[in-house]
Amino acid sequence: MLACLVTPQVAAIEVVTHPQVTERSLTKSQLRRIYTMRQLRWSDNQAITVFVLPSQHALHQRFAKERLQIFPYQLNRIWHKLTYSGLGVAPTVVKSEQELIQAVSNTPGAIGYIGEATLIKLSQSFNDSSSQQPLNMDDGQKVSGKGVLNVVKIKD
C-alpha cells in the first residue's frame, strides 16, 4: 500500500496544488517560473497563489535545491526585491507543513510543497477513516475524498 504512494522516480518532496487546479503535471522550468514569480497564472487564467515554508526550514532548503535547483538565498533575493520595491508580490510564508497543507487546500489556485512522510500520514489518516479505495498518486489524484490536495507530477 505504502509502496504505491511513492513512485520510484519521485523524490521525497511532493508538489501539491488546490484540488481545482487543472494542471496534473508541470515541467521543471514551469515550477521554477512559478516559484520565481515569472509565471503568475495557470493555463485556465486563474491566479497562482504560492505558499512556502520559512527560508531556514529544512524542507524549504531541500525543495529549493532539489526541485527548483535554485539556492534558497537566491529565492529570498528575488522575493525580497518584489516585496520591498513594489514591483510585485512574493510567496506567502507559512510556519509549518501542517499550516501549508491547510493553506493550499483552502486557497483556489494555490501551490505548495510537502514532505513525503507528511503526505503518507495524510493519506493514511484518509484510508483509516474511509473506504478501501486505493490511492493512485501517478494520476495526481486527491489525497482524500473531500478533495484536500492534488499531487502534481514534475517532469524534466
Add this chain to the structure above:
Amino acid sequence: MLSKLKTNAAVEVSSRVNNLSGDRSLLARTYLCTFLLAACVVTSAQAEEGTSYANSQDFQLHGFISQGLIDVNGSDFVNDDGGLSAELTEIGLNASYQLTNKFRLAAQVVYLDGGNRYSQGARVDYALLDWSAYTNESWQANVYFGRFKNNHWLYSSSRDIPFARPSIILPQSVYFDGFRDIAVGSDGIAAKLSHSTDEYGNFDWQLSYGSSPISDEQTKNILSEYAQGTAEQDYDAQASIYWQPAFSSWRFGLSLLDASFTYDQGGVGSGDVFFDSDFTFQFYTMNAIYAGEKWEFSGEIYQQRFTIDGFYSPDFQLDNIGQGFYLQSRYKLTQQLTLLARYEDFYLNKEDKDGKKLQQITGGDIPYYFAFHKDITLGVNYDITSNFSMRMEYHWVKGAGRLTPVVVPNAIINNTEDWQMWAVQLMYWF
C-alpha cells in the same frame, strides 16, 4: 501631491538644523514602532485564525526595522565630530493590495536616520499603481504609475532594505547616500517587460521616466551649505536590460541614465552667493553577478558625465567624465554565516585621476583627494533566524570624492585622504 509628501515629510521631521529635532525624531520613531507592532499583531492574528488564506496574496503587509552603531574616523560621512554614533536606523512598512485581476496598489514608507548621509525622517519610497498589462506563461508586461523605485542598477532596488542589500554601507560611487532620495526612485511612469524561455533564459527590460522632488536640506547637502536657492530635477530617464542564461548561475545587466537639474537663486534680493544654473548627469553601468552555492561574485563598472552651466558665476562651465568599478565576493561559510570582501575604485574626472589639477585650479581650497573614492570593505553577516540577521563590517577608504556637500566640499572637517569606519547592525523583517 506625492512629491509634496516626500519633501514635507523629510523637511518636517528633519534633522539637526533645529534643536527640536531630537524630540520630533523620537516621536516619529515611536509612532512608526507602534505602527509596526500593530501590523505584526494583525498579521499573526490572521495567521492564527487560519480560516482564510484566500486573500493572503490580495493584501500583503511587510516591513523591517533595523538599528546599528557606526563609527567613522577621519571624515564627516556620518557626523561632524567623528564619535561613535547610533545614527543607523532604518524602519520601513509596505503594503500591496490587489484591486482587480489587472491592477494592484503598492506603497512603502521608510524612516531613516543616517546622520550626514541623508535627511533624517520619514519618506514615501514608492506609492504606485501597477497595471499588469499582459501576462502569459513566458511573458509579463507591467506598467507602473506614481512613485516607483529605481530598479535599473544591481542594488538600486535593495539599497534601502537593510537585509536585502549586501552590506550596511554600499559602494558609494554608485549608491551614493547623498543622492539617495533622488536616485532611489521617481514620480512618473515605468514599464517592465519580462520574458522567460527554456532555451535562452530570463530577460528583463525596463524603462522609466519621471523626476524627484529636492528638499532645501538636500539642496544644501548636494550643492553647498551656503546655497539659499532651490534646486529642481527636470527629468530622469532610465533604461536597463538584464539577462540570465537558462539554468545559469550568471546574470548580466546594462543600464543608462540621463537626468537634468536646475538651480534657481531666487532673485537678486535673496543674497545667494550662487547663480542660476543647469546641471546634467549621465550614468552608464554594466554589471554581472555569479551566484553559486558557496561563492558569489558581483561587480559593476560605470561611467558618468556631469556638467555644470553657471552656479559659481553666470558663465562658469564644467564637463567631467568620471569612471569607476567595484568587485565584490561573498562566501557562505555555513547556512547562517556569510563573509564579504569588496574593492571599489572611482574618480570624478578621468583627466584628473589623482586630483592634482583640482587642487591646482582651486588654489588648494579643494585638496587633491576630493577627486576620488576608493574603499576596501570586509564584512560578515549572520542569519540568526529566517527573519533576523546581524551584520558587521569595516571600511578602509581613500579619498573624499563621495562625501557631502558634493559641489562645494567641506575640506576643513575632511582634512585627510585616508579614513576608516566600522558598523554593526541588527535587522528584523516580516
